[in-house]
Amino acid sequence: xxxxxxxxxxxxxxxxxxxxxxxxxxxxxxxxxxxxxxxxxxxxxxxxxxxxxxxxxxxxxxxxxxxxxxxxxxxxxxxxxxxxxxxxxxxxxxxxxxxxxxxxxxxxxxxxxxxxxxxxxxxxxxxxxxxxxxxxxxxxxxxxxxxxxxxxxxxxxxxxxxxxxx
Amino acid sequence: xxxxxxxxxxxxxxxxxxxxxxxxxxxxxxxxxxxxxxxxxxxxxxxxxxxxxxxxxxxxxxxxxxxxxxxxxxxxxxxxxxxxxxxxxxxxxxxxxxxxxxxxxxxxxxxxxxxxxxxxxxxxxxxxxxxxxxxxxxxxxxxxxxxxxxxxxxxxxxxxxxxxxxxxxxxxxxxxxxxxxxxxxxx
Numbered sequence: 001x002x003x004x005x006x007x008x009x010x011x012x013x014x015x016x017x018x019x020x021x022x023x024x025x026x027x028x029x030x031x032x033x034x035x036x037x038x039x040x041x042x043x044x045x046x047x048x049x050x051x052x053x054x055x056x057x058x059x060x061x062x063x064x065x066x067x068x069x070x071x072x073x074x075x076x077x078x079x080x081x082x083x084x085x086x087x088x089x090x091x092x093x094x095x096x097x098x099x100x101x102x103x104x105x106x107x108x109x110x111x112x113x114x115x116x117x118x119x120x121x122x123x124x125x126x127x128x129x130x131x132x133x134x135x136x137x138x139x140x141x142x143x144x145x146x147x148x149x150x151x152x153x154x155x156x157x158x159x160x161x162x163x164x165x166x
Numbered sequence: 167x168x169x170x171x172x173x174x175x176x177x178x179x180x181x182x183x184x185x186x187x188x189x190x191x192x193x194x195x196x197x198x199x200x201x202x203x204x205x206x207x208x209x210x211x212x213x214x215x216x217x218x219x220x221x222x223x224x225x226x227x228x229x230x231x232x233x234x235x236x237x238x239x240x241x242x243x244x245x246x247x248x249x250x251x252x253x254x255x256x257x258x259x260x261x262x263x264x265x266x267x268x269x270x271x272x273x274x275x276x277x278x279x280x281x282x283x284x285x286x287x288x289x290x291x292x293x294x295x296x297x298x299x300x301x302x303x304x305x306x307x308x309x310x311x312x313x314x315x316x317x318x319x320x321x322x323x324x325x326x327x328x329x330x331x332x333x334x335x336x337x338x339x340x341x342x343x344x345x346x347x348x349x350x351x352x353x
Contacts, residue, residue, distance in 0.1 A: 064210045
C-alpha cells in the first residue's frame with residue numbers, strides 16, 4: 001500500500017523517532033507505518049508447525065552429530081594410520097640405508113686389509129699396515145690401562161717416524 | 167549444540183524468524199519453508215555458530231541468505247518464463263491470477279510489498295529494523311557489515327521507498343491500524 005502522508009502530522013517537529021538516525025518527519029512516518037504493518041501481518045498469520053519442525057530438527061541434529069563424530073573418528077583414524085605408515089616407511093628407509101652403508105663399508109675394510117698386506121709385502125709404510133691391521137690384534141685381550149699404554153706408544157712411535165722423515 | 171539445545175532454540179526463536187520470513191517472502195507457506203529451512207541449517211551446522219554474536223542474529227543471517235538464494239532462483243525462473251511467453255500481451259500477464267491467495271494479496275497491500283522491490287541490502291536492513299526491531303548493532307552482526315553501512319542502508323532504503331511510493335501515487339490505506347478492526351470488517 002502507499003505511504004500515508006497524514007501520519008507525518010502526528011509527529012511533533014524535531015521529535016526524534018529513531019535511536020541514532022535523524023529521519024525527516026515523512027521518513028519517520030514511513031518507518032512507523034512499516035512497523036505497524038509488520039505487526040499486523042505477524043498477528044494475522046502467527047507462526048505454526050513448531051512441533052513438527054522441532055521433531056525434524058532434532059532428528060537432523062542427531063544425525064549431524066553422529067555424522068560429525070564419525071567424521072572425527074575417521075579423521076583421527078586416518079591420521080593414526082598415516083603416522084604408522086610414515087613411521088614404517090621411515091624405518092624401512094633407515095634400515096635399507098644401514099644395509100647399504102654396511103655393504104659399502106665391507107669392501108673398504110677388505111680394501112684396507114689388502115693395502116695392509118701390500119704394504120707388508122712391499123716393506124713400505126709398514127707403520128700404516130701395523131696400525132690398521134695390527135692394532136686390533138694387539139689390543140685384544142688387554143685391559144683398559146694396557147690398551148691406553150699401547151696406543152700412547154704407537155702415537156709416540158708415529159711422531160718419532162714423522163720427525164725422522166723431516 | 168545438542169539436539170536439546172536445538173529444541174530450545176526453536177522454542178525461543180522460531181516465532182521471530184517466522185515473522186521476518188513472512189515479511190520478506192509475502193506468503194505464509196514461503197515463510198514456513200524459509201523458517202524451517204533456517205532451523206534445519208542450525209541443526210545441521212550448529213558447529214559453525216561460534217557464539218561471537220547472539221544466536222538469533224546468526225539465525226537472521228541464515229534466513230536472509232536463504233531468502234536471497236530463493237529470490238535469485240525465482241528471478242531466474244521468471245526470466246525463463248518471460249522468454250517463453252514473449253508473444254503474450256503484457257497486460258494479461260500483469261493481472262493477478264484467480265487463484266492468488268488472500269494472504270499474498272494482503273501482504274501486497276502493505277508497504278512491505280514495495281520494500282520487496284528495493285535492493286537486497288536496503289530491503290534486509292529495513293526488515294530487521296522495522297519488522298524485527300533489532301538495534302543497529304544487531305543488524306550489523308546479522309548482515310555482517312559495519313554499523314555505518316547499516317545506518318546508510320536504512321536511510322537510503324527509506325528514501326528509495328518514499329520515492330517509489332511517490333512514483334506509484336498515494337492511495338488510501340488498506341491495512342487497518344489494529345488487527346481487531348479487520349476481524350470485525352471481514353465478518
